[in-house]
Amino acid sequence: MYGLHNLGVPRVSQDQLDARRKEILTGARTCFARHGYEGATVRRLEEEIGLSRGAIFHHFRDKDSLFLAVAEDDAATMVATVAQHGLVQVMRDLLSSAAGAAEPDVTGWLGSQLEVSRRLRTDPEFATRWAARSEAVAAATRERLQRQLEAGVLRADVPIGVLAQFLELAYDGLVLHLATGRPPQDLEAVLNLVEAAVRRT
Amino acid sequence: MYGLHNLGVPRVSQDQLDARRKEILTGARTCFARHGYEGATVRRLEEEIGLSRGAIFHHFRDKDSLFLAVAEDDAATMVATVAQHGLVQVMRDLLSSAAGAAEPDVTGWLGSQLEVSRRLRTDPEFATRWAARSEAVAAATRERLQRQLEAGVLRADVPIGVLAQFLELAYDGLVLHLATGRPPQDLEAVLNLVEAAVRRT
Numbered sequence: 581m582y583g584l585h586n587l588g589v590p591r592v593s594q595d596q597l598d599a600r601r602k603e604i605l606t607g608a609r610t611c612f613a614r615h616g617y618e619g620a621t622v623r624r625l626e627e628e629i630g631l632s633r634g635a636i637f638h639h640f641r642d643k644d645s646l647f648l649a650v651a652e653d654d655a656a657t658m659v660a661t662v663a664q665h666g667l668v669q670v671m672r673d674l675l676s677s678a679a680g681a682a683e684p685d686v687t688g689w690l691g692s693q694l695e696v697s698r699r700l701r702t703d704p705e706f707a708t709r710w711a712a713r714s715e716a717v718a719a720a721t722r723e724r725l726q727r728q729l730e731a732g733v734l735r736a737d738v739p740i741g742v743l744a745q746f747l748e749l750a751y752d753g754l755v756l757h758l759a760t761g762r763p764p765q766d767l768e769a770v771l772n773l774v775e776a777a778v779r780r781t
Numbered sequence: 782m783y784g785l786h787n788l789g790v791p792r793v794s795q796d797q798l799d800a801r802r803k804e805i806l807t808g809a810r811t812c813f814a815r816h817g818y819e820g821a822t823v824r825r826l827e828e829e830i831g832l833s834r835g836a837i838f839h840h841f842r843d844k845d846s847l848f849l850a851v852a853e854d855d856a857a858t859m860v861a862t863v864a865q866h867g868l869v870q871v872m873r874d875l876l877s878s879a880a881g882a883a884e885p886d887v888t889g890w891l892g893s894q895l896e897v898s899r900r901l902r903t904d905p906e907f908a909t910r911w912a913a914r915s916e917a918v919a920a921a922t923r924e925r926l927q928r929q930l931e932a933g934v935l936r937a938d939v940p941i942g943v944l945a946q947f948l949e950l951a952y953d954g955l956v957l958h959l960a961t962g963r964p965p966q967d968l969e970a971v972l973n974l975v976e977a978a979v980r981r982t
Contacts, residue, residue: 698899700961707962742970749971753954760901761908769943770950777978 601639604629608636609650613691617647617699648709651696655713662720666728667747668775671754675767678758690759697755721747725778735780743778750774802840805830809837810851814892818848818900849910852897856914863921867929868948869976872955876968879959891960898956922948926979936981944979951975 607629640646699706721744728734808830812821841847922945929935
């Protein structure tokens with residue numbers, strides 16, 4: 581016996597599902613960054629995303645799953661960029677997009693980074709679930725540094741783990757600086773200094 | 782004619798006033814860090830400080846003045862340490878106190894730093910009032926670097942302003958790292974790298 585969805589109603593394609601999912605994540609990212617996790621009510625999520633709660637929670641089990649999906653999506657993008665261009669390039673991209681913007685992008689990616697930081701601080705269960713994703717970025721950073729060491733462009737007198745943590749410290753500092761709306765000042769020259777500090781001299 | 786307070790009632794000494802003010806700031810710092818600015822209600826402030834609202838707001842005009850006084854107190858302490866020992870030493874102190882603690886000190890100084898960051902992001906009026914205090918720490922950092930340059934221990938090929946911003950970036954990164962409860966890992970070695978990056982080689 582045929583189900584209802586086969587009575588001439590076209591099946592939704594995977595592409596359409598993916599596009600819808602991406603649309604939900606984009607709106608949710610803005611909403612979480614603007615109002616914080618607790619402040620992002622279902623009503624506000626509906627308004628920002630432009631879909632009903634039924635449509636949203638057809639794709640994501642609950643608000644917590646939605647938040648985690650936004651954060652995972654960000655982490656995946658970052659892992660890809662780090663693997664290809666390195667963490668310093670991620671910082672340069674972040675800086676140039678912040679310098680070009682009329683006001684700090686606290687409702688997009690930066691805001692979502694800070695909201696992840698806040699939940700790490702206030703929600704131990706989230707911190708546990710997040711640990712694995714956070715480690716993926718660190719691993720991508722270490723792997724790229726290893727390749728640079730083999731190519732002879734990295735300093736060899738400091739362990740790779742320390743160099744990776746140094747870059748992560750600079751990255752965290754940049755996120756806090758930009759997300760709090762402080763001006764970019766000479767940060768481009770600062771990033772040159774960060775890069776030089778891990779290179780073979 | 783004598784006022785009531787001269788009829789044998791002892792005047793409160795400046796020392797007592799200072800001690801009371803300090804007591805209020807300590808409790809308020811914990812309360813703001815634990816609950817955030819909005820969450821630190823007058824009732825919670827009374828409980829944390831151990832004084833009535835009448836006693837608290839005899840010393841501070843309102844909650845906003847109290848928050849600003851906590852933040853200024855922190856900034857003044859930091860300026861004094863930076864002037865004497867440098868920003869890297871502030872970071873080392875921060876790291877060793879975090880490494881020794883059973884759990885991240887998010888209700889004390891670190892938490893108040895993050896709460897200042899959050900208000901900078903969400904409250905433009907506060908950001909304006911705060912700019913001058915923030916500049917004091919930056920100025921102390923630049924002055925110390927200038928003395929180190931004259932003493933011949935600082936690298937001379939990068940402008941002092943850039944070196945100061947590099948140290949501030951590392952400081953912000955450390956605050957975000959520790960305040961989100963991440964483990965100290967090899968951060969001591971990372972700080973050595975930060976210090977080496979600004980020194981004459």
